[in-house]
Amino acid sequence: MKAFKESILCAGHGGQGIVSMGKLLAYAGMQAGYQVTFFPSYGAEVRGGTAHSMVRIQYPEAIANPVITHPTVAIIMNKPSLDKFLGRIAPGGVLLYDAAAAEKIPEKTGVTIKKIPCTAIALKLKDKRVANMAALGSLSKIKGLFSLQELIQCLPFIFSGKQDLIEKNTEALRQGFNEV
Amino acid sequence: MTPAKKILITGNEACGEGAVTAGCGFYAGYPITPQNELTAYMSKRMDECGRVFIQSESELAAINMVLGASLTGERAMTTSSSPGISLMQEGISYLAGCQLPAVIVNVMRGGPGLGNIAASQADYFQATKGGGHGDYNMVILAPAGVQEMFECTYEAFDIAERYRNPVMILSDGIIGQMMEPIEVRYPQKSVDPDKSPWALRGCKGRESRSIRSLFLKEGALEEWNRDLQRKFRTMEAKEVRYETYKTGGARLIFVAYGTSARICRAVVDKLRQEGVKAGLFRPVSLWPFPYKKLKGLDKGTTVFFDVEMSAGQMLYDVRLAVADDSRVLFHGRMGGGVPEEADIINIAKKAVKRK
Amino acid sequence: MSDKALKDGPMHYCPGCGHTMAHKLVCDVIDGLGVRERTIGIAPVGCAVLAYDYWNFDVTEAPHGRCPAVATAIKRLLPDRVVFTYQGDGDLAAIGTSEIIHTANRGENITTVFVNNGVYGMTGGQLAPTTMLGQKTATTIKGRDVRRDGYPLKIAELIALLPGTRYVERVSIHTKAGVERAAEALRTAFKVQMDGRGFSLVEIVAVCPTYGARSVKEAYDRVENEIIKFYPLGILKDEGL
Numbered sequence A: 001m002k003a004f005k006e007s008i009l010c011a012g013h014g015g016q017g018i019v020s021m022g023k024l025l026a027y028a029g030m031q032a033g034y035q036v037t038f039f040p041s042y043g044a045e046v047r048g049g050t051a052h053s054m055v056r057i058q059y060p061e062a063i064a065n066p067v068i069t070h071p072t073v074a075i076i077m078n079k080p081s082l083d084k085f086l087g088r089i090a091p092g093g094v095l096l097y098d099a100a101a102a103e104k105i106p107e108k109t110g111v112t113i114k115k116i117p118c119t120a121i122a123l124k125l126k127d128k129r130v131a132n133m134a135a136l137g138s139l140s141k142i143k144g145l146f147s148l149q150e151l152i153q154c155l156p157f158i159f160s161g162k163q164d165l166i167e168k169n170t171e172a173l174r175q176g177f178n179e180v
Numbered sequence B: 001m002t003p004a005k006k007i008l009i010t011g012n013e014a015c016g017e018g019a020v021t022a023g024c025g026f027y028a029g030y031p032i033t034p035q036n037e038l039t040a041y042m043s044k045r046m047d048e049c050g051r052v053f054i055q056s057e058s059e060l061a062a063i064n065m066v067l068g069a070s071l072t073g074e075r076a077m078t079t080s081s082s083p084g085i086s087l088m089q090e091g092i093s094y095l096a097g098c099q100l101p102a103v104i105v106n107v108m109r110g111g112p113g114l115g116n117i118a119a120s121q122a123d124y125f126q127a128t129k130g131g132g133h134g135d136y137n138m139v140i141l142a143p144a145g146v147q148e149m150f151e152c153t154y155e156a157f158d159i160a161e162r163y164r165n166p167v168m169i170l171s172d173g174i175i176g177q178m179m180e181p182i183e184v185r186y187p188q189k190s191v192d193p194d195k196s197p198w199a200l201r202g203c204k205g206r207e208s209r210s211i212r213s214l215f216l217k218e219g220a221l222e223e224w225n226r227d228l229q230r231k232f233r234t235m236e237a238k239e240v241r242y243e244t245y246k247t248g249g250a251r252l253i254f255v256a257y258g259t260s261a262r263i264c265r266a267v268v269d270k271l272r273q274e275g276v277k278a279g280l281f282r283p284v285s286l287w288p289f290p291y292k293k294l295k296g297l298d299k300g301t302t303v304f305f306d307v308e309m310s311a312g313q314m315l316y317d318v319r320l321a322v323a324d325d326s327r328v329l330f331h332g333r334m335g336g337g338v339p340e341e342a343d344i345i346n347i348a349k350k351a352v353k354r355k
Numbered sequence C: 001m002s003d004k005a006l007k008d009g010p011m012h013y014c015p016g017c018g019h020t021m022a023h024k025l026v027c028d029v030i031d032g033l034g035v036r037e038r039t040i041g042i043a044p045v046g047c048a049v050l051a052y053d054y055w056n057f058d059v060t061e062a063p064h065g066r067c068p069a070v071a072t073a074i075k076r077l078l079p080d081r082v083v084f085t086y087q088g089d090g091d092l093a094a095i096g097t098s099e100i101i102h103t104a105n106r107g108e109n110i111t112t113v114f115v116n117n118g119v120y121g122m123t124g125g126q127l128a129p130t131t132m133l134g135q136k137t138a139t140t141i142k143g144r145d146v147r148r149d150g151y152p153l154k155i156a157e158l159i160a161l162l163p164g165t166r167y168v169e170r171v172s173i174h175t176k177a178g179v180e181r182a183a184e185a186l187r188t189a190f191k192v193q194m195d196g197r198g199f200s201l202v203e204i205v206a207v208c209p210t211y212g213a214r215s216v217k218e219a220y221d222r223v224e225n226e227i228i229k230f231y232p233l234g235i236l237k238d239e240g241l
Helices: A017-031 A079-088 A118-122 A128-143 A148-158 A163-179 B012-023 B036-048 B059-070 B082-087 B091-100 B123-129 B148-162 B173-177 B222-239 B257-272 B291-296 B314-322 B341-354 C018-033 C047-053 C066-077 C089-095 C095-105 C157-163 C174-195 C216-230
Strands: A002-014 A035-039 A051-059 A073-076 A093-096 A113-117 B007-010 B026-029 B051-053 B076-082 B100-106 B139-141 B166-172 B179-182 B242-245 B252-253 B276-284 B283-286 B305-306 B328-332 C039-043 C060-061 C082-088 C112-117 C163-172 C199-206 C236-239
Touching: A002 A079, A002 A128, A017 A035, A017 A093, A017 A128, A017 A148, A017 B007, A017 B051, A017 B179, A035 B291, A051 A118, A073 A079, A073 A128, A073 C089, A093 A128, A093 C199, A113 C089, A118 A163, A148 A163, B007 B012, B012 B036, B012 B148, B012 B166, B026 B036, B026 B059, B026 B091, B026 C060, B026 C066, B026 C236, B036 B051, B036 B076, B036 B173, B036 C163, B051 B059, B051 B091, B051 C066, B059 B076, B059 B082, B059 B328, B059 C066, B059 C095, B076 B082, B082 B091, B082 B123, B091 B166, B091 B283, B091 B305, B091 C060, B091 C163, B100 B148, B100 B173, B100 C199, B123 B276, B123 B283, B139 B148, B148 B166, B148 B173, B148 B179, B148 B222, B166 B257, B173 B257, B179 C082, B242 C060, B252 B257, B252 B341, B257 B276, B257 B305, B276 B291, B291 B314, B305 B314, B305 C066, B328 B341, B328 C047, C018 C047, C018 C082, C018 C112, C018 C174, C018 C199, C039 C047, C039 C066, C047 C060, C066 C082, C066 C095, C066 C112, C082 C089, C082 C174, C089 C112, C095 C157, C112 C157, C112 C174, C157 C163, C157 C199, C157 C236, C163 C216, C174 C199
Parallel strands: A002 A073, A073 A093, A093 A113, B026 B051, B026 B076, B076 B100, B100 B166, B139 B166, B252 B276, B252 B305, B305 B328, C039 C060, C039 C082, C082 C112, C112 C199, C163 C199
Antiparallel strands: A002 A051, A035 A051, A035 B179, B007 B179, B139 B283, B242 B276, C163 C236
């Protein structure tokens, strides 16, 4: 395997599945034999504030610091998080954000910016909560860190084998993937 | 894709599983963030294993339930976070005074007072310098990752029993809430309290016993204290634990534990890439503090850089070991702040240039 | 090695102190039930702190007020042992109210012996939660004043209210008949535990002859004429499972 290091920041507000997103990535990383750490931060701020999870995935070096200051990948699901984290993305990094969070954001040199209609996809599936998986589906296409199939295989870990949730989230992953 | 034989869990859950695997027969706790996953985990696992779980009415009750469980010879544990641990100090002093083993876990959060629920390392003094009343010490283990949360907890029960003394796991909100893959490769332990030579289980077939820390007869308490001190000296000699990372030939040695050590380890690699000979000394036992080992790394001109999520508490022990304050740097963040690699690197580079 | 629950030899209690009798009664009940070898007692902080010097069965100390928490853990781990706490009015009714209420209300299958003598003896005769209104103590030199010191606390009534409790009785040991009733109450309370019915408590109204009375006789007369009028005797609760 080729050596690599990614530090992924998922951010949004409570209820957007920010923690599940991070867990899924970490789990997929572990399944792929990579080094992973996952650190969530939620509940510390009032409702409507930002919640985030930090995931490091790398190979082969062991992960030292689990806390991420300058992510190489940022998946942002609401406006306050865009304001907070946009300036912190590492040069050469990727920003993927939900179209529902902002119509348009300023250009940022050295950062690849992708707007994905995550919430719109989720609303089509009649469950706002699966917007997070639409985002991860898109990320799979953009970054190629994990294949769509690898992510789908990890869903039972996140949803403790609950079949209806797994199916709905599988569909969100697929549609996010096809959106790009 | 190689199927990894690992499980992805939080530090809090790993701590719980470490206790279960170590044969912990009794758990009592009161919910407090950022260790709630731990109490929830124990409520599930202790039931599954047919052991005793109680959600107590307070941390006071929890630590005293642990005292009651311990005196029956069972392995007992409670877990909490900073404000709750403050409430437990009386009970911890009694455990030490009565010579009872127990494992107490502090997943530290920001203080003082109610503080916040973010990670912190500001309870170092309370843990290592005797948070409760009286002359006592206890082994304090500081895990720096999820695997170590399991391992330290697993081992803590043995240490506690070996000395009949409480042991504390001093963790923080980041280590507690983060997830890492771990391997659970340790055998399930079990204890037979009926064979305990000191436990209270009813006096059938023997003289009745009592467990106490009260000694009113003239000189009796001093004698009891002398015995305790002999035990603490043995612990100091035998229970020192630490880890070094690239300290060979290092001109600048970071001293940090827990989350701060993880950050410093990343900093060491970055500084090395820039040609600065940096290393990391990570105490795993905060009491007994590895004074001698740290002192042994001092080449006379070595710069030591203590990094903590506090105003500087372990710093005093580092200064004691190095005995030249001018070569001991410090960077700390308080109230839930986390030291940033860039800040540490800046301070380190300036200091190395100066020297 | 004696097989009696009460050790031979003198106790440190003042002449006329209720603890001497309460110890004897508890030990007689333990002997009578034949459970000495499987009894674990939890001694309080207060005058009875040295109970383990007098009791010939396994006894532990507990931090002030925390006996019920300690007992909870012991009984959960050793359900076939007889576990009881022995607590005074500072230990149980002041600093330990949280533990006694939650232990009782969880329905822990233990027995609590609550010795209420209305004053803090160990520390020199200060106000207890159970001190009578108007009663002079070291910290109420003009007498207990409601506006400053609040009301006396009726523990047995309070505990009987809790759905987790099965047997609650208040007795007094200032008369021969009272002592006999107390022995019966304690026996019943221990039996309730041994039958697995749940939490039982016996409040023993006792005297402190040293603080608050000029003589042992005066102290006993006060119990008859004043105290048991405020703290009525009798069974407050006796329920099956």
